[in-house]
Amino acid sequence: MGHLYEKYVWEIPVRATHWVNVLSIAVLTLTGIYIGSPATLGATPSDYVMGWVRFVHFTAAYLFAVSVASRIYWAFRGNRYASWREFFPILTPAGRRNMLATFRYYTFLCKKGPQPVGHNALAGTTYALVFVLYLVMIVTGFTLYAEHAPLGTMHKLTGWLLVLFSNQTLRLTHHCVMWLLIGFAIHHVYSAWLMDVKERGGVMSSMFSGYKAVRTKD
């Protein structure tokens, strides 16, 4: 057994964008569900229930978009654990080996999985897919949002999507991806908890502190 020490893994931009994403996705999901199927909460026509819910949804959408853009930027500027390479382990033989070993550990086929310092190989791959879903949400969301101003810049940038796909297809996509992200969130929290218990690397608290318990090589 090597010597245990605290290693600084997750830099501030990684943690900040992570928690901004958590917050904004939670707000976007709750407000989005209301927008999709609202309850009658207004008592008089001068109330502004849907107006406020949509305002919160759009504000959170901007926050989320900026956060995702910042994280993508940091994937090219940050340390090796923030790098875009972490999301594509499938590109290297070692990464593919780690993916298979992690899969065998998750499915009870072997006792111990790899103990990576950064993302585990399957998680990294999942996050690449999740980022694709984020981009789908941002693009479909802003395309639908821009329809209120057909001569605006945003509609000029996104209008081609409405010619390629129908508005209703984008709406359905936006709605279905929300459910995929809810499914991901359940999986994500469970996996983090499992790894926290089994790896004892403090992965949960590392998303606040940035530090993980790491062994030096034997």
Place this chain on the structure above:
Amino acid sequence: MARKQGSDTEATNGLEFQDSVSTLLERRGVTRREFMKFCTAMSAALALPPAFAPRIVRALDEVKRPTLVWLEFQSCTGDTEALLRASNPTVAEIVLDILSIDYAETIMAAAGHLAEANLDKVVREEKGTYIAVVEGSIPMKDDGIYCCIAGRTALDRAREVCGGAFATLAVGTCASYGGIPAAAPNPTGAVGVKAAVPSATVVNLPGCPLNADNLTATVVHFLLFKKLPATDGLGRPLFAYGKRIHDNCERRPHFDAGQYVEAWGDQAHRHGHCLYKMGCKGPETFHNCPTQRYNDKTSWPVAAGHGCAGCSQPMFWDSMTPLYKRLPNVPGFGIEATADKIGLGLAVGTAAAFGVHGVLSAFRRGDDSEGAKED
């Protein structure tokens, strides 16, 4: 229309070319005041400043009877009906009358080869200057045999007539995007004019039916500016289709307030609240229905208590259904499998799967680590 006037038209035909529109209107019992009112209404329909009204008067006064031919293919004649019903008669119809409508199956007096000869003459002698109006979709499957007129297919006729026109106005959703004939499974391979004749200059005026005011306004725009109006990505004039129904809807305050009709005929419905939950497609439909309305501005679906069906959007019959629900059904599933049921199933399934995994992991021994290994 012009040919309905019979012997009167024949006798004055030569004069009509020289007379101004206002003289002609006067002869038909339309006062100057009514004509001015029409021109003002048109400047409003085109979203132009009121100062343009006199310029419209001048433009129409100078008009030299542009020729217009009205082709009808796979349609229910709803757009012709809308045009005829819109006015009985009003200046709008007469201004269209002033155009030389040389071919329009439903309303022309000529029949058979004489009618076809009329159309051939226009195509031959007025190449590049006449306006073609197309109503109904064009079938493409099996060489287009599903719609033939005088022994020729709709596609063949459209290529010839629309190809030689100054511009083609596709009226109604069928002519614009295929409409109901093109709804899945589209047995005749129906498409809109632009898809059938890509080389033609086409302005789409969708709607089911077309709002005749928008057709009149497009023609007036052409006479006023000698060019076609600016269009959006779907080929529709921005003056009529540049804004969402939702954003101009008279029920919009109830949407923002959070007051929704929950069932047909409930208290909220009787009070005129928002039809969003009843599947109204106003938020995804671009048309001037709330402001221009139908049947001489009498009413429109949402004012009458029914949600918008999105009839002026491409492929509305496929993408806007179910008409009484907000979202389309997920493709590839049964009719009752909605996105929310699938989504909730996915979320519950994920939680259950990881719950089981968690229990199994809790009983598993010997997989503990002492922190990640440095690499």
